Amino acid sequence: MNVGPQQLPLLNFAISAALVALTIYLLVVGQNLFLPLVIAIVFWFLINVLAAGFSRIRVGRFYVPRPLCFIASILMFLIAVSVIVQFISGSLNDLGSVARIYEANLQAYWAAFPFADSLPAGGMARMFNEWLDISALITATALTFTGLAADGVLIIIYVGFLLFEQGNFNAKLSALVGNDVRERSVRRIINRVRKDVQKYISIKMFTSSLTGILSYLLLRTLGVDFPEVWGVLIFLLNFIPTVGSIIATIFPATIALAQSNDGIALSLIVLVSLGALQVCIGNILEPRLMGTSLNLSPVVILFNLALWGYIWGVAGMFLCVPFLIITTIVLSHFPKTRPVAILLSSNGKIDITEE
Secondary structure, three states: OOOOOOOHHHHHHHHHHHHHHHHHHHHHHHHHHHHHHHHHHHHHHHHHHHHHHHHEEEOEEEEEHHHHHHHHHHHOOOOOOOHHHHHHHHHHHHHHHHHHHHHHHHHHHHHHOOOOOOOOOHHHHHHHHHHHHHHHHEEEEEEEHHHEEEEEEHHHHHHHHHHHHHHHHHHHHHHHHOOEEEHHHHHHHHHHHHHHHHHHHHHHHHHHHHHHHHHHHHHHHOEEEEHHHHHHHHHOOOOOHHHHHHHHHHHHHHHHOOOOOHHHHHHHHHHHHHHHHHHHHHHHHHHHHHHHOOOOHHHHHHHHHHHHHHHHHHHHHHHHHHHHHHHHHHHHHHOOOHHHHHHHHHOOOOOOOOO
């Protein structure tokens, strides 16, 4: 079959679209295989970032030895993950003990709503009743964490092998590329990916921690139940672009409404206060810290969020921005894929390191 010059671009597009569709299908079908490995790579990356931070510490005239830096970073990471898991499991138990009270209060508010009786029973009313089922929400959250915990051993094994193998990475890269000029280009791409992802995670960690701490202090001052739970939840949800901030604002306001029969005023105060805090940190402080280095289109970020949410659920939502950063950087370094990187960018300007 002969393909003319005019048909070649269409054929290339069809092949590319088929490869993308096949990749998405394999990621969805192979979630149980790929997701633990990807999480392990994220943990391995964070351990290396911590180790690099420890290596800058000076004791007198000497820096901390690199093996001690890795040991300290691994121990610190394991302690942090253990504390978070134990805290979340204990908090879910505490919430489960009062979930029925919250549900009863919310159902009372819903029954008092002027148009509640006029809504069709099989439509919006059923949707609200399902949304007000806090016990089911807690159970679903617990099952999610149980599933992640079940993969914990496999993730730890992956991380261990990645740490063991990383010393041979440079030799493998040199043998794989086999060309000094091409090797320098590949190393520039890898360094750019590492730098931008590290910057994103560092800034996001700072702004999410700041949002979580200030939200905890605010909710504790207002007398909302379980303020430490919502502080940790807000910290975690802020890693999910846009949607996470919205959920992190609405959910504590809903709990403020549910904790008593006269919580409407408290709920509105919580909603406005947390919303203002999210806007100030997420729309003012964070863009100033990020600058123009992460030049990503907001529309593309939202689409990417929906795509990875469909592929890997909540875990995909947490990973969507780092994936998008890596994809944009890699595509920008090849002439044939550079137009795609320009479309993914916010202002059409991409930073290309000259060879």
